[in-house]
Amino acid sequence: MDMTSLEITELVVRTIAETAIENEIYFAELDGVVGDGDFGISLASGFNKLVDQWDTLDRSSPGSVLKGVSMVIASRVGGVSGALWGTAFLRAGATAGAKQELTREDVVAMLAAAVEGMKKRGQSDLGDKTLLDAFVPAKDELASVFAGGGSTLEALKRASLVARQKTEEIKPWIAKRGRASYTGERSCGSYDAGSIAIAVMAERIAEAWERASVSANGQGSAK
Amino acid sequence: MDMTSLEITELVVRTIAETAIENEIYFAELDGVVGDGDFGISLASGFNKLVDQWDTLDRSSPGSVLKGVSMVIASRVGGVSGALWGTAFLRAGATAGAKQELTREDVVAMLAAAVEGMKKRGQSDLGDKTLLDAFVPAKDELASVFAGGGSTLEALKRASLVARQKTEEIKPWIAKRGRASYTGERSCGSYDAGSIAIAVMAERIAEAWERASVSANGQGSAK
Amino acid sequence: MKKFVNDPKQFVPEMLKGIALANPGLVKYVPEFNLIMRTDSPSSNRVSIIQGSGSGHEPAHVMIVGKGMLDGACPGDVFAAPPMDYVVGASKLLNSPKGILHIVNNYSGDRMAFEMANEMLDADGVVVKTLFVDDDVAVQNSTWTVGRRGVAGNFFVIKAVGAAAEKGASLDELLALGQRVNANTRSMGVALSGCTPPAKGQPIFTLAEDEIEMGVGIHGEPGRARKKLVTANEMVDEMLAAILSDKKPTTGDERAEPIAKSGDEVALMVNGLGGTPISELYLVYGHAHQQLEKQGIKIWRSYVGEYCTSLEMAGLSITLSRVDDELKKLYLSPVDVPVRVF
Amino acid sequence: MKKFVNDPKQFVPEMLKGIALANPGLVKYVPEFNLIMRTDSPSSNRVSIIQGSGSGHEPAHVMIVGKGMLDGACPGDVFAAPPMDYVVGASKLLNSPKGILHIVNNYSGDRMAFEMANEMLDADGVVVKTLFVDDDVAVQNSTWTVGRRGVAGNFFVIKAVGAAAEKGASLDELLALGQRVNANTRSMGVALSGCTPPAKGQPIFTLAEDEIEMGVGIHGEPGRARKKLVTANEMVDEMLAAILSDKKPTTGDERAEPIAKSGDEVALMVNGLGGTPISELYLVYGHAHQQLEKQGIKIWRSYVGEYCTSLEMAGLSITLSRVDDELKKLYLSPVDVPVRVF
């Protein structure tokens, strides 16, 4: 596939934004079960703002795009999601630095930095039944496919499968962070909204990648 | 029939009280259509109080019973109904004076005095779509049967028929007094709660009279 | 019906008990007459001011008893005028050598109860004058009504006469002052939902998901029209138009001038009916304020909150009260009553 | 959903506009940051006090900006913590040489937004300290929560530090004072119904006709248990028991003493959640007052009304705050804020 790292970054960011906007109600409903139901709305409002301001962002490098996304999200989205997602994009962007082309190792390092940022900001870790429980294993799966020399499409598909599986696996858990945690044992048995969002976004990115590869290569074989 | 005027007065008052108490919800619902729905509750609470205090009333004469009823109702029932019904019983009792036995003329004069009292207190008249529109014609019918020498039972039955007819006749009218009047033309087409109460009470008094006559005479012929 | 209630029949007494416990030294509770009265009333230097009215309109009137406002309030049950003997009993307890002013919202039930009470008080030599409040423009006067209803505007009437009484005004002065404020005050309400009196256990009326009752009364009496729900601004515009175009009948066939014209100063009240949060009241206030200023009417002071409610009814009323220098001073003079924030 | 609203997305800005229009001279509105601020802040003699929090809790906090309370409030949307740049923007506008006190209700969203903002403010040399409020006893501390929630008790914290700031207290003194009040304040709430954020258009939760949510949070977070509706007195007893038996974790494994024992003096607040009329609040107050006095706890002062709401949610919370002579003086010192009756 002939896309630049900048084009790929934009594709991924735009796919995440579209997913957040299209799933506003669905994500809100998930958060409404034991949380306060604002998750879908917060996310959508931030990414809507991003789409509005897209043309004013500094899109000179992958890192500058990600930092721009971070500022819009952190500034416009209230509370947990603004802080967490803003931190994640910021750390990923900072790790990318000024590079124009990113290697697979760079991408894995960026995701790892995003995770560390969220853990610190959220005072949270794996096992707290948050989006980390979907995001971290998905990131690890991606890294391991990369390490084994698999294609990007395969890596994305396997990562999204892992994320989706994790949303089911953590369903019976008790929420230890976020508003859902206030309900204690009543949070057992319901999906974590943030994790579902991660799974849906991963799936949508894999699809987008497949579509982009098809059109770029003029046929069905993705790199 | 061998009842004294005092016994008859007590029978009538107790029948009115029972009717008010048993129809609390029904009367309230009628008042709820275009009024404020308190009529049934007000009336029932006053007459409940009356039943409670029955044994403490000065029941030495028909007049003293009626004055006692008046004080309980006026003191315990708030607003329009307390004032109107209290005034009606007061005026009737005052007209009866200290007499132990009342003639038919006395009864008609007592009812007329009650009407005058209510008109004055309520600044209302026939045609305002209030209980006066049922009460006055019923009283007139009673008087005319009495004048024609008919039996008391016949007089009560015909009076209650008239009252009932009137409730239907005034249904399309516009309410000009009471809270229902605030709705203007929206009051057209619904029953006036006070008039229905008058009709039901008149019917119940006629029935009570019939029952009392039967048991007094040991057979079906009422005087 | 879900409420904080024990025995529905004890709803009013238990509330009154709470008011007295919460404000020791300021007011006391006389259960016999549903009466909340100032602990320092009657005073021989001050006309005593008494309101009756029904319960369910809190903070009106039991929570505005105190220095600078009412000497006593003896409400009936929820939405019911007080029985005569509450008025008689309260008036005897609060009898002052300077006389008693009864403030009566213009409903037949209240009028009659106070009238009967006054006949009895007269006979006992108690000096009473009665001030009627009828600020609601929703019910247009006509031959077939008993006049207009008294609603949230009674706050301004009470505030003015309460302040003047504190300064020693005579009974006749208070009556004249109160009548002047009442004449300068107009209100209009709208409901988004009914409400449920505890003893009744059912809503007094029900509105569909897209219906409103424009011109509703504070006892849930139907208003001018049941309408489709529109935006906040459209509801405000309709209420302001009703208030500003209103020509209240005075004597005979005469009618008063509209309440305010360009250049006039007014107090602007947005009164919640109980179930509408204060956030919405301020949203409404903002639009009303701007619309009035566009017409050159100057807002002297805002009153946003709950003044005269209908239990937990969702809805609000807007009141405009024209002010002058004398009234401004009275409105700003100090008070000490149960309803407060701090 | 029936509300006084125009465009649901403009609900908060339109409310804030109304607050500013209603209180000219007292506060002003800075749309960029959802900020309501005192017109006379910042002052070089006074630490500036800022609250963020979500909207939908009015009068908290945008209506308690003014003399003796907050210098500014920059809420997020309904029930959402403010975004970082509101906090940064508000803090820069209100920066005082004596420093800034951020009061943050203990929710992850609020904590994180203020933390990020503080990192940026630090970098710019703005001196900020953060005071967390966590008075809710419904959520027991445990390893799996982020600590307790801040609810209506924040009124006492703000009142105390606001009064002290007015007298020139330093930032460190205010932080210590606020922490002391917070440690001495416990609350517990119950909901009879959910509420509907305008932008959401649907109730955040629904209770059956005979259900209550005991221990509810002010954003509709579920509480301790969904239960059957019982009498007002039974609900009060359960809430008081929860408050009085609570031993709040302090440092490490240590736990604080219960909030009040026989002989202690407390302020007793009955706070309406928005849809419950003040009549019911006073009914509840009456029983709570008597139950506490039975245990020898002295009620120093009552606070009955709406302090921290959840839009139009039916329900209430009870707060006990232990007082001493210093705090009593602070609580009674004068204020001038939008929320008022007169």
Ligand SMILES: Nc1ncnc2c1ncn2[C@@H]1O[C@H](COP(=O)(O)OP(=O)(O)O)[C@@H](O)[C@H]1O
């Ligand atoms: N401290 C945290 N660390 C990591 N993720 C978190 C944390 N708190 C919440 N989340 C994630 O965010 C989601 C909820 O976001 P949102 O609804 O915006 O926050 P809030 O819980 O404050 O309402 C949760 O489903 C969870 O996946």
Ligand SMILES: Nc1ncnc2c1ncn2[C@@H]1O[C@H](COP(=O)(O)OP(=O)(O)O)[C@@H](O)[C@H]1O
């Ligand atoms: N002024 C009046 N004169 C005579 N009857 C009246 C008057 N006002 C009301 N009524 C009667 O009383 C009934 C309503 O009583 P009630 O509900 O207690 O009074 P309110 O209208 O004040 O709520 C009406 O149905 C009507 O028959």
Ligand SMILES: [Mg+2]
């Ligand atoms: Mg949430």
Ligand SMILES: [Mg+2]
């Ligand atoms: Mg009625």
Ligand SMILES: [Mg+2]
């Ligand atoms: Mg009535």
Ligand SMILES: [Mg+2]
């Ligand atoms: Mg949230």
